[in-house]
Amino acid sequence: MSILKEEKEQKIFFELNALREDDKQNLDEYFLAYSIQATLDGMRWLNTDELILDYGCGLGDSIEMYRLANNSYPSSLIGVDIAKNAISKIEKKYAYNFYQITENKIPMLQDGIVSSVYMINVLHHTTTRNQIFCEVLRVLKPGGKFLIIDITDKNLFIEFGRKIFMYVPGYIKKQFSKDLIIENTIPEKLPVDPDTIVGDLISAGYEIERVGRHSLFFFVFDWFEKILKLEISKGKYKNIYKPILWLENFLLRYKIFQNRSAILSIWVKKPNLHEK
Numbered sequence: 001m002s003i004l005k006e007e008k009e010q011k012i013f014f015e016l017n018a019l020r021e022d023d024k025q026n027l028d029e030y031f032l033a034y035s036i037q038a039t040l041d042g043m044r045w046l047n048t049d050e051l052i053l054d055y056g057c058g059l060g061d062s063i064e065m066y067r068l069a070n071n072s073y074p075s076s077l078i079g080v081d082i083a084k085n086a087i088s089k090i091e092k093k094y095a096y097n098f099y100q101i102t103e104n105k106i107p108m109l110q111d112g113i114v115s116s117v118y119m120i121n122v123l124h125h126t127t128t129r130n131q132i133f134c135e136v137l138r139v140l141k142p143g144g145k146f147l148i149i150d151i152t153d154k155n156l157f158i159e160f161g162r163k164i165f166m167y168v169p170g171y172i173k174k175q176f177s178k179d180l181i182i183e184n185t186i187p188e189k190l191p192v193d194p195d196t197i198v199g200d201l202i203s204a205g206y207e208i209e210r211v212g213r214h215s216l217f218f219f220v221f222d223w224f225e226k227i228l229k230l231e232i233s234k235g236k237y238k239n240i241y242k243p244i245l246w247l248e249n250f251l252l253r254y255k256i257f258q259n260r261s262a263i264l265s266i267w268v269k270k271p272n273l274h275e276k
C-alpha cells in the first residue's frame, strides 16, 4: 500500500477519534502505575530542558505521561500528527507548537536540533516506520534519545479479546474507552514485531540502549474488571494483583514469555561520533 493511501486510512479514524470527548478511565493508582510503568521509565530517561519532539502527539496524553514521570511539563516541545482535528484540539490545551504532517516528513525542523523524541502507540498504525526512523534520526542531535513504546501483536489475550469483541454484549463494550472503539469494533492494528523493529532501527543507524518487554496479563485484568464489574483494583480484592504481578515479573525473565508480552519499549540513541 502506498504511504499516502495508508495515511489516509489512519487519518479517517484519528480525525474522528480526536473529536471524541475526553473519557479518562477511572483507574486505581496501583493498576494505572502497572499499565504505564514502561512509559514513565522511558519518559524519565528522556528528561531534558532542551527541545523534545512528540511524534504522533494525538490529544496530548503522552505529554501528561512526561509530566507524571518528571514532575514537570517539558520546557520546550514540538508535537506532530497526521490528524488535523487532533492538532486543533491539542493547540488549545498546551502552549507548545503543533503541526499537522504528511508522509512522515517534518520539514519545520532543521537537522540535528532535537534532544529527545518520543513516539507512543504510533507504530501499530503505520507500515512506513523506516521513513519515520530516518526522519527522526535527521532531526536528532548527535547523542539524542528516541523512546518508542507500543503494543505488540504477540499477546494471546489481546489477540483473543480482539477476535471475540464483536460478539460481546453492548454493556461490556460501553465500558471500553471511546478512543479504542469505533462503530462497535476495535479497529485493526498493524503488526508490531519487536525483533523486526529493533533490526530496522539498527539498519537506520541508531544505537540500541535498551529493549523492554512488559505486561503479559494487563488485558486480563482489564476485562475482568469490565465484565465482572468487580473493581478489583480499587476494593478489597486489590491484593490479588500482587501475586499475579510477581508471577508476571518472574515469567518475563524467560524468552518464551518475553515473546508474548503486550507492551514493547525501545530506547535508542543517535550515535555521537565525537565520543568514539
Ligand SMILES: C[S@@+](CC[C@H](N)C(=O)[O-])C[C@H]1O[C@@H](n2cnc3c(N)ncnc32)[C@H](O)[C@@H]1O
Pocket: 010, 014, 055, 056, 057, 058, 059, 060, 061, 062, 080, 081, 082, 083, 086, 101, 104, 119, 120, 121, 122, 125, 126
Ligand atoms: C494511539 S494515538 C497515540 C497518541 C499519543 N501519542 C498518546 O500516547 O496518547 C496514535 C496517534 O498517531 C498518529 N499517527 C498515526 N500514524 C502517524 C504517522 N505516520 N505520522 C504521524 N502521526 C501518526 C495518529 O493520528 C494518532 O494521533
